[in-house]
Amino acid sequence: MTNNRPAGSHRPAAAVAAPLPTAALPWRLLSLALAALLALVGVLAMPRAASAAELDAIKTVTITEPRDEVHLWESLRIEATWAVPDGSRAGDTFTLAFPQSPRVTGFATTFDLKTPEGAVVGTCDVTQDGFACTLSPYVETATNVHGTLYFWAQVDDVGEGGTFAFVTGNDMVIKVPVPGGGVIPGEGWSAPEQPLKNGWVSTDGRTAVWDVFVPSEFLAAAAGGPVVVTDTYDPRLTMRDDSLVVGYVALADWDDGDFSDDAVWLERGTGYVYTPDVAGSSFDLTFVDPVTDGSRMYMVRYEMTLPAGVRDGDTFGNQIAGSTGWDDQRVLEYAGAGGDGDGDGNGELRLTKRVTGDGAASVPAGTEFTVEYTTERDGRTASGSLTVTDGATVSLPGLAAGTVVTLSEVSPAAIDGVTWGAPVFSGEGVTTVEGGAQVTVGEEGVVEVALENPATPVVPPATVPPVTEPPGETPSVAVVPPTEPPAARPTATGGALATTGATVGVLAGAAALLLGTGLTLVALRRRGAAS
Structure with a gap:
């Protein structure tokens, strides 16, 4: 590190210390050791979060299907028994790895271990390499927790020897004899003479794979035009359009079914036309200028997604048919997994x-x-x-x-x-x-x-209905008598007195007196004239 202090500046006082007396060194070292020991004790005394444990729970492993002999690519049903020690906790696990030689690949799936009453004891995940089961809180309130489980796996190679070696999470090896003494290699198969449909479930546990083989002579054009191949499948399946591959292999290169290196794959649009049905449960294939002299085998492969919630034993049908009248069909059965558990x-x-x-x-x-x-x-x-x-x-x-x-x-x-x-x-x-x-x-x-x-x-509050007048009656109107306006105060204007109400009354009285006098005189005159 570069020192940026100016030349000649004083050294900080904190950096200057007097040497300790020789007699004080043992006590100094003892104090440091004691402090370190106390710190270590404090760390060890700190509470620690409980961690999940790997349990040695798998007790037996048995192959129940097939029983007589095992062929390459054949599926195995494998069953196991398990038991966990008392005091196991939620989150603890037990696992089993699948054999490597001969290699066994599991069909991926997930299932619960349930009691007869429906309580979940644990959940198991099967992968292609093995399975792992995780215990639920059930084990914390029960004793003697135990159960069984089963799953399916596929034999991927012949390997050596006549034993499958399964390995638990605690590295305990469980050896299981191969039925028949060893895996039998594939013997190949002859090219089909009729259109053929085949299918299986992929080891991912979510995919149905379908194969179609059509001898080329079955694609000979009919009077109405080229042969249309229609595939109709279970509507619960979902077609993966991008998985579709179409091709052919010369029968001379069939080689007992080992023809992958000699297959010719066609381009969509130029080699074949793919037309899915709008309803989503079928599609049509039309081959462009196929060779129909019987020298080729045309092949179709595609994948479909299995429905959510598929269960062991569920079946899915699929049919292939040509517009000239031929057809073939297969039913695929889903092989799942499951298990149970219980406690005393x-x-x-x-x-x-x-x-x-x-x-x-x-x-x-x-x-x-x-x-x-x-x-x-x-x-x-x-x-x-x-x-x-x-x-x-x-x-x-x-x-x-x-x-x-x-x-x-x-x-x-x-x-x-x-x-x-x-x-x-x-x-x-x-x-x-x-x-x-x-x-x-x-x-x-x-x-x-x-x-x-x-x-x-809830009782609603009482309300008083409004009073309404009966129809046909007009409410009476009160008559208010007129009132005299207040007398105005006399006001002097131009030296003359204003005419007041009293003055008007006097004048009216005088006029009435004069009128009465005049009427009397007229009456007397008429009376005198008459006499």
Whole structure:
């Protein structure tokens, strides 16, 4: 590192230290050693997260199909028994690697190991090289956990000797005799004389592979034009258009079926025309200018995706047909895998739901309620949830005697017109705890718990209807008598007095008096004239 301090600058004081006295050195070294020891003890005392363990669980391996002899490329059904030690934990695994000579390749798949009651003990993944099973929390609340499993594999080479050597995860070798004493090499096969359909499941466990062989004379054009080859397959399968290959091999180069180096592959559009059906369960092939003198074997290979959820024993049909009347068909059977598990002293909790109260009729049928649970035994816990409907019973299997189960219900979903009351757990041995209930699994194994949800109808508030007038009647109108306006205050204008209401009254009285006097005089005059 470059020193950028100017020349002649002082050395930092912290870098200058007086030498320790010789007598102090042993104590100094002792202090350092003690500090290091305490640090090491602290590290060792720190809690460590539990890690999954590889268990020596595989006990036996047996080939159950075929029983008499094994041929190259033949499929084997392999069965095994297993048992894990008490105290195993969720996440622990047990594995088995497949033989390398003779080589065995597994058909990939995944399956659960279940008890007769349906509890999952573990999950197994089969690959082309072996299988691995991972244990579930079931093993933490059970003892003497054991079971069986089976799977399918394919023999890929002849190898040496008459023994299949399987290897466990703990490097224990399990030797299994090859039925018949050794793998029999392929003897080849003659070119078919009729159109032939064939199929199998790939070792990836997801693909159906189909082969079609058509002797060239069956492609001779008919009166209506070239022969159209139609392939019709199970609609549950999905065609992989890009997997289609079409070609031919001269019969002179057939070589008992070992013709791969001599095959000629055709280009789409120039060598053949591929027309898939819009419905998705068939396609047509038309060969462009095929040789039809019987000297060639035309070949078609393609792949299809198996449906999700395919199970052991499922079958899929496929038919090939020529427009001149020939056909052939095959049924492919899926060979899956499976297994089981069980344990001693396992109990079961059965939870029954009831919706009660005057509002129960307003709760839609099929409404789901969720109950969360936690199990505890010997300091080990597991948790999960159960879903139940009114009147139904759900089970929580795989509970060993002495397991404490704590239950709490998630607040039910709001429903119009209903008010939920507090949930009520009941049953023999059920005790109330904060937020729910608790029960302990006994030696009898089965615990019955009832869960009641009171439902009260919501009463709408009372309303007063508006008052309306009867039709045909007109409401009366109040007559308000006119009122005299207030008298205006006299105001002087131009030196004259303003005319007031009193003045008008005097003038009106005088006018009335004069009028009365005049009328009287007229009447007297008429009377005098008459006399």
